[in-house]
Amino acid sequence: MSKEEKKSKNHNGILSKLTHGLTASIYEGCDCRSTYEESRGVGISIVDLNKSFDGNPVLKGINLEIAAGEIFSIIGPSGTGKSVLLKHIVKLEKPDSGRILIDGQDIYAPAKERSSRDFRYSMVFQSSALFNSLTVGENVGLWLREKRVCIETRIRRIIREKLRLVGLEGKEDLMTSELSGGMKKRVAIARSLAMNPDLILYDEPTAELDPVTSDELARVIMNLKEKVNLTTIIVSHDLNFALYLSDRVAMISDGQIVEIGTPAEIKASTNPTVRNFIYTTTKGIKGE
Amino acid sequence: MFERVGRKILAISQTTGEMLALLAETVYYFKEAPRNLPSIFRQMAEVGVETFPIAVLMALFVGMVLALQTGLELALYGTQEAIGAIVGLSMVKELGPVMTSLLVAGRVGSSMAAEVGAMEVYEEIDALKTLEINPVRYLAMPRLLACLRAVPALAVFAVMVGILAGGLVSAVNPQISVPWNVYYDNMIRVLSYKEIFKGLLKATVFGGIVAHVGCYVGFKTSGGARGIGRSTTRAVVLSFVLIFIADYFLTRLML
Numbered sequence: 001m002s003k004e005e006k007k008s009k010n011h012n013g014i015l016s017k018l019t020h021g022l023t024a025s026i027y028e029g030c031d032c033r034s035t036y037e038e039s040r041g042v043g044i045s046i047v048d049l050n051k052s053f054d055g056n057p058v059l060k061g062i063n064l065e066i067a068a069g070e071i072f073s074i075i076g077p078s079g080t081g082k083s084v085l086l087k088h089i090v091k092l093e094k095p096d097s098g099r100i101l102i103d104g105q106d107i108y109a110p111a112k113e114r115s116s117r118d119f120r121y122s123m124v125f126q127s128s129a130l131f132n133s134l135t136v137g138e139n140v141g142l143w144l145r146e147k148r149v150c151i152e153t154r155i156r157r158i159i160r161e162k163l164r165l166v167g168l169e170g171k172e173d174l175m176t177s178e179l180s181g182g183m184k185k186r187v188a189i190a191r192s193l194a195m196n197p198d199l200i201l202y203d204e205p206t207a208e209l210d211p212v213t214s215d216e217l218a219r220v221i222m223n224l225k226e227k228v229n230l231t232t233i234i235v236s237h238d239l240n241f242a243l244y245l246s247d248r249v250a251m252i253s254d255g256q257i258v259e260i261g262t263p264a265e266i267k268a269s270t271n272p273t274v275r276n277f278i279y280t281t282t283k284g285i286k287g288e
Numbered sequence: 289m290f291e292r293v294g295r296k297i298l299a300i301s302q303t304t305g306e307m308l309a310l311l312a313e314t315v316y317y318f319k320e321a322p323r324n325l326p327s328i329f330r331q332m333a334e335v336g337v338e339t340f341p342i343a344v345l346m347a348l349f350v351g352m353v354l355a356l357q358t359g360l361e362l363a364l365y366g367t368q369e370a371i372g373a374i375v376g377l378s379m380v381k382e383l384g385p386v387m388t389s390l391l392v393a394g395r396v397g398s399s400m401a402a403e404v405g406a407m408e409v410y411e412e413i414d415a416l417k418t419l420e421i422n423p424v425r426y427l428a429m430p431r432l433l434a435c436l437r438a439v440p441a442l443a444v445f446a447v448m449v450g451i452l453a454g455g456l457v458s459a460v461n462p463q464i465s466v467p468w469n470v471y472y473d474n475m476i477r478v479l480s481y482k483e484i485f486k487g488l489l490k491a492t493v494f495g496g497i498v499a500h501v502g503c504y505v506g507f508k509t510s511g512g513a514r515g516i517g518r519s520t521t522r523a524v525v526l527s528f529v530l531i532f533i534a535d536y537f538l539t540r541l542m543l
Contacts, residue, residue: 090418122418129415131407143419146426195419 039196041069041231042103042119044089049098051084058084060255062098066248071225071232073242075266076252077277082235083126085252086201089233090123102199121199122192126207128184130176130191136163137172140190162190165227166220182213189220199231200224206238214238218245239278243267251277307504310424314432314500317425324430331434335396335495336441342395343388343442344449350383351375351450355457359464368464372474375454380479380487384447385440386535389494392439393527397502400431401523404506405516413507428503432496439495440488447487451475486542493538494531501527 049062058081066072074082087093089100091107099106103119122143130139137159144155163169166186176184185205192200202221206214218241221232236242242249243263250260251274259266259274266274321328355375362368404427407413416423458466505523509515 087414092414092417123415125411125415127411129411131412131415133403143421146419146421191419 042198043068045101047099050096070247073234073246073249081255119198122195122197123201124188126204128188136174162193166190181208202234313424314428317429327430332438336438347446347449348453351453352457355454372471373478376475379447379450384443385491388443388446393498397498397527398520400502401505401519405509405519408509432499435495435499440491443491497530
């Protein structure tokens, strides 16, 4: 078998899948793992997901299909289970019942029943969740260094690239305490992007941001959609932000999905819960 | 009442189980120590270098008080020459390791609980998990290893300073008036390598307790700024209690 054939076989085989998910990350001495450079959107199926806290049901039989490469928003009032649903997708919470399949793989199946993860995901937290003891650059490069994905010079290049993508070029050496709320959010996005994720999740990305910064953030997410092939899930109660960005939107209320559709369909929905949410969110000018 | 006692017993059993599980996981990640050396050294600097001045100050006065009180009592019976042995043994076997560990628990253990607790409250631990970085390996392992190394080192300095301070008081105080060479000879006669090893072993175990409790309490933090404050206090109290319990059992075992 020639070298090229071997390479091609590896690329399509289990090894390629494993190294794409970087489940077996070890330093290989190359400039960068080839599979790190690629990212692909992943499809997500949520089947009959239920979760209670202290007997209080938070998610009640959630069913969702999110297509690969899609920007999908989950909207709804505060305290209806949006963030809990997001945490289930990244395995920070365990469901009482139900399944979540990413690219057809049940992420909660016992380890021996599923193959190693072959996708990368990252999450941008509501509070940004930056590590205060690290600089901006160290925050962005943390995953790359911990997983030893690349050599140090390449890691520094990636950090610069990702910070440029979110409009924070040259801010590598700042401490996170020196950043504004909007800048922190953008660093958190850059940190997530450093993984070249196949799936990125945003938890209330516009919370605590002024309208101008929210708009900038929307542009960053739209840019990413154009440049990188990844699936995006946004949880927000900022209706305008969600409708502007998303390919499809789901509305969650009282732990249940009450409506799914394109932004236009959601706006035209006759569902009273959706209409109530839309018209209490965008009030317009009093008296107009 | 029975229900309350039962609940308390269940809570203690749960805490003990969780602490043991965390300890096992932290020890498991010792194998990853070489790739976490910068973090371990940073923690060692925080535990060792930054606690050093206050540890020395504490040891200085502990040694002086010990020599003064014991020396004056011994002088009543004309046996003050034995003061070197008493101060030496007390500092090496008990006061050096215990006082240093209590100091580290108050200064470092509380800050570990606050730091890890703040990370828990502000979703940084969740962020670590989504970055596929195990929080126990990233946070607890370097802290435990750092304390296991730095606390005995601090105890060595504390013991040396305490002994020197005791010698100084013994020589200078006119009622005790034991010259340095008599003080030193008496001390050397009773201090064996075995005693020094016992003291170091105690300091190592106590250092481990401080780091482990700080991390465990930090990981269990919830409830915002108030929760962080509660964790800080809880870490100090729990460390103190466990240090005293461990001190008794170690002393009993090494008799």
